[in-house]
Amino acid sequence: MDFSSFLTSLGTSFLIFIVLMLLFTWLSRRPGNSVVYYPNRILKGLDPWEGGSRSRNPFAWIREAFSSSEQDVINMSGVDTAAYFVFLSTALAILVLSGLILLPVLLPVAATDNNVKTQKTNGNQTFSEIDNLLMGNVKDDSPRLWAYLFATYWVSLVTYFLLWKAYVHVSVLRANALMAPGLKPEQFAVLVRDIPHAPEGQTRKEQVDSYFKSIYPETFYRSMVVTNNKEVNKIYEKLEGYKKKLAHAEAVYDESKKTGKPEGLRPTTKIGLLGLVGRKVDSIEHYNEKIKELIPKLEAEQKTTLREKQQACAFAFFTTRVAAASAAQSLHAQMVDTWTVTEAPEPRQIIWSNLKMKYFQRIIQQYVVSFIVALTILFYMIPIGLISALTTLDNLKKLLPFLKPIVDIAAVKTVLEAYLPQIALLVFLALLPKLLLALSKAEGIPSVGHAVRATSGKYFYFIVLNVFIGVTLGGTLFSTFKSIEKEPNSIVKLLASSLPGNASFFLTFVALKFFVGYGLELSRVVPLIIFHIKKKYLCKTEAELKQAWFPGDLGYATRIPGDMLVITIALCYSVIAPLIIPFGVVYFGLGWLVLRNQALKVYAPSFESYGRMWPHINARVIAALILFQVTMFGYFGVKKFSFCTLLLIPLPILSLLFAYVCQKKFYRSFSDTALEVASRELKETPNMEIVFRSFIPPSLSSEKADDDHFEDALSQVSRSGSFA
Numbered sequence: 001m002d003f004s005s006f007l008t009s010l011g012t013s014f015l016i017f018i019v020l021m022l023l024f025t026w027l028s029r030r031p032g033n034s035v036v037y038y039p040n041r042i043l044k045g046l047d048p049w050e051g052g053s054r055s056r057n058p059f060a061w062i063r064e065a066f067s068s069s070e071q072d073v074i075n076m077s078g079v080d081t082a083a084y085f086v087f088l089s090t091a092l093a094i095l096v097l098s099g100l101i102l103l104p105v106l107l108p109v110a111a112t113d114n115n116v117k118t119q120k121t122n123g124n125q126t127f128s129e130i131d132n133l134l135m136g137n138v139k140d141d142s143p144r145l146w147a148y149l150f151a152t153y154w155v156s157l158v159t160y161f162l163l164w165k166a167y168v169h170v171s172v173l174r175a176n177a178l179m180a181p182g183l184k185p186e187q188f189a190v191l192v193r194d195i196p197h198a199p200e201g202q203t204r205k206e207q208v209d210s211y212f213k214s215i216y217p218e219t220f221y222r223s224m225v226v227t228n229n230k231e232v233n234k235i236y237e238k239l240e241g242y243k244k245k246l247a248h249a250e251a252v253y254d255e256s257k258k259t260g261k262p263e264g265l266r267p268t269t270k271i272g273l274l275g276l277v278g279r280k281v282d283s284i285e286h287y288n289e290k291i292k293e294l295i296p297k298l299e300a301e302q303k304t305t306l307r308e309k310q311q312a313c314a315f316a317f318f319t320t321r322v323a324a325a326s327a328a329q330s331l332h333a334q335m336v337d338t339w340t341v342t343e344a345p346e347p348r349q350i351i352w353s354n355l356k357m358k359y360f361q362r363i364i365q366q367y368v369v370s371f372i373v374a375l376t377i378l379f380y381m382i383p384i385g386l387i388s389a390l391t392t393l394d395n396l397k398k399l400l401p402f403l404k405p406i407v408d409i410a411a412v413k414t415v416l417e418a419y420l421p422q423i424a425l426l427v428f429l430a431l432l433p434k435l436l437l438a439l440s441k442a443e444g445i446p447s448v449g450h451a452v453r454a455t456s457g458k459y460f461y462f463i464v465l466n467v468f469i470g471v472t473l474g475g476t477l478f479s480t481f482k483s484i485e486k487e488p489n490s491i492v493k494l495l496a497s498s499l500p501g502n503a504s505f506f507l508t509f510v511a512l513k514f515f516v517g518y519g520l521e522l523s524r525v526v527p528l529i530i531f532h533i534k535k536k537y538l539c540k541t542e543a544e545l546k547q548a549w550f551p552g553d554l555g556y557a558t559r560i561p562g563d564m565l566v567i568t569i570a571l572c573y574s575v576i577a578p579l580i581i582p583f584g585v586v587y588f589g590l591g592w593l594v595l596r597n598q599a600l601k602v603y604a605p606s607f608e609s610y611g612r613m614w615p616h617i618n619a620r621v622i623a624a625l626i627l628f629q630v631t632m633f634g635y636f637g638v639k640k641f642s643f644c645t646l647l648l649i650p651l652p653i654l655s656l657l658f659a660y661v662c663q664k665k666f667y668r669s670f671s672d673t674a675l676e677v678a679s680r681e682l683k684e685t686p687n688m689e690i691v692f693r694s695f696i697p698p699s700l701s702s703e704k705a706d707d708d709h710f711e712d713a714l715s716q717v718s719r720s721g722s723f724a
Contacts, residue, residue: 006130009508013515020519025058027528035549036528038601040076048601061522065596070173077599079177080449081554083170083611085592085599090166091567091621092588097158098574099581102151106578109147110137130504135576140640149644151575152632156651159571159625160658163618167666174611178673179680185694187321187678188686189344190328191446192223194359195312196338204310211339212316215332219323221688223316226355228309229699232301236699239294244543246287251540253284302700311356315344315695319688325678343673345447347694349607354444362444369439373458376435380466433459433558449609452557453616459561460620464568464627503577506569510580513566514587518594524602527551553606554599556613563591564617568624572631615667622659626652 028037038048073082110133138144198207208223249267257264269286272278318324333339337359440454534548570584629651636645
């Protein structure tokens with residue numbers, strides 16, 4: 001990409017962001033849009049415009065974001081969100097401190113050399129004006145390369161220092177949140193899996209109760225045996241669906257009384273396939289009949305499920321937090337594949353269908369999923385490489401000659417060169433996350449939060465291996481294929497020497513992500529349009545309206561890997577192409593501001609893991625750092641600066657040692673709850689019945705408070721029940 005195309009891309013992206021920010025300022029002040037721009041505040045019963053959010057100043061949201069404290073973020077969006085902002089601020093600090101040294105030192109060192117000019121004269125390769133500021137402009141074996149060696153060490157040391165500081169900070173955040181006085185039902189429960197067959201004459205519940213009472217006679221409260229809820233869930237979901245349809249039909253009928261005749265027009269529906277064919281019936285009467293049919297079926301299935309569909313897993317409840325924490329960290333059985341006890345997830349996070357999986361089944365499925373993910377990464381590299389190679393204008397003109405007259409127009413050519421490869425890559429990446437989430441759940445993971453962390457890890461390795469390495473190698477191989485054919489032994493030299501040639505691609509890629517990506521995030525144009533279409537044509541009840549504007553969470557499974565890709569790019573090119581650093585600074589700085597606004601006003605967390613994602617974030621930043629160090633090791637070799645290359649050998653070793661120390665010092669307190677944290681006394685004695693009932697699935701909750709038969713089935717389970 002030439003310099004004019006690069007500036008066009010940058011300027012256009014900035015202009016788009018300014019337009020979207022002004023659009024946000026205008027749209028967010030309109031009362032009808034408050035549920036789109038302030039849903040988190042509305043869900044918490046707060047005034048949407050408290051604190052000057054209706055100001056005409058387009059930068060008012062920036063002032064509000066800066067003035068908010070970390071505790072404000074925790075109160076509105078939880079500890080996980082606060083930990084995410086620690087990551088953003090740490091990445092920003094790494095790039096700022098690195099840039100303070102690298103930019104004033106390395107740019108003059110590169111600009112005052114003439115390696116690019118020499119290669120242009122020899123006619124070996126094509127270069128742009130940007131290449132004069134890159135490490136590639138320094139001649140081989142030049143004493144100037146000592147500056148780049150120093151810069152590599154500086155970036156590494158800054159990263160170690162700031163990651164350590166961040167780890168300590170998030171550890172404190174997690175401990176303080178877990179010691180908070182509010183009732184958290186999961187702190188009084190443990191998940192028990194791999195329960196052996198019950199002795200003859202004993203029910204599953206009696207088996208679990210007697211086992212834990214013998215070990216924890218003073219603190220064990222009761223147990224809840226997990227059941228196979230597949231059938232009862234089907235009936236429950238069908239019943240809830242009919243209730244929503246009934247409410248919708250009644251709302252339509254009431255609206256017809258206001259807009260038409262006083263007696264109104266009763267809505268009708270067809271009872272055939274998808275409501276498109278079949279006999280027409282009165283909707284209200286039809287749905288009422290269906291509800292009356294399903295209620296007794298649900299009650300009967302609930303009792304059948306509780307008695308006859310028990311599984312080899314349960315929740316055990318304790319009267320103190322420290323007893324539950326101690327139980328979750330202890331080995332209960334001599335054989336590790338029986339009586340497996342772990343911390344209970346939040347009730348809203350539980351993946352019920354995964355709880356029944358046996359110990360070795362989970363291990364086997366983890367290996368199978370890992371193999372499938374590895375294949376996915378490898379096979380995705382092929383189309384990613386093709387995208388990077390084929391979405392250049394020269395290649396498009398060769399493949400599609402009829403486009404040549406259009407592509408040769410100066411304005412069209414400039415825009416396509418600036419955006420085409422980046423947009424193609426972003427669209428391609430959007431297709432992957434759901435597959436990875438499904439694979440993560442297939443491992444037998446018991447909670448949504450854990451599945452999201454697993455998905456985030458898979459997605460990180462995918463985008464680093466395919467986007468960063470795949471695009472770099474794909475573009476290089478395509479441009480140097482003929483040279484490799486003539487001289488196969490030169491492949492390593494050609495790949496390494498061509499690495500800076502992709503710098504302009506990644507500069508534009510990062511700019512597109514922060515200006516256009518964060519502009520769309522802030523303006524919420526797409527959610528706004530979808531909401532108003534649903535409101536006008538589909539929503540008739542308050543529940544439907546709330547469902548239309550409900551914001552969801554930050555989407556850590558894809559958001560964190562996306563940020564990780566940027567920090568990987570910024571680190572790996574920080575010394576080779578220091579111009580990447582300001583782009584990385586803007587990305588994380590602007591991201592901190594925009595997402596701070598969204599966390600305080602928009603997104604509602606769907607789970608809380610109290611910062612458990614941080615060890616994974618820390619490990620992946622270190623992985624990015626090691627990739628940077630290995631890249632520099634190879635590039636110094638290409639530059640024929642042998643002594644300097646040897647001096648880089650300690651860096652990857654130091655990074656691995658740093659990761660090991662972090663894992664040993666901090667990880668245990670994130671995987672388990674420290675007993676000194678769990679032992680902090682609560683202000684009030686918890687109501688254990690509330691704790692117990694919070695774990696009952698909605699499909700098994702009885703609407704009849706006085707139904708003794710149901711209560712007996714739920715808490716005791718008849719001796720005649722099946723143990724399958």
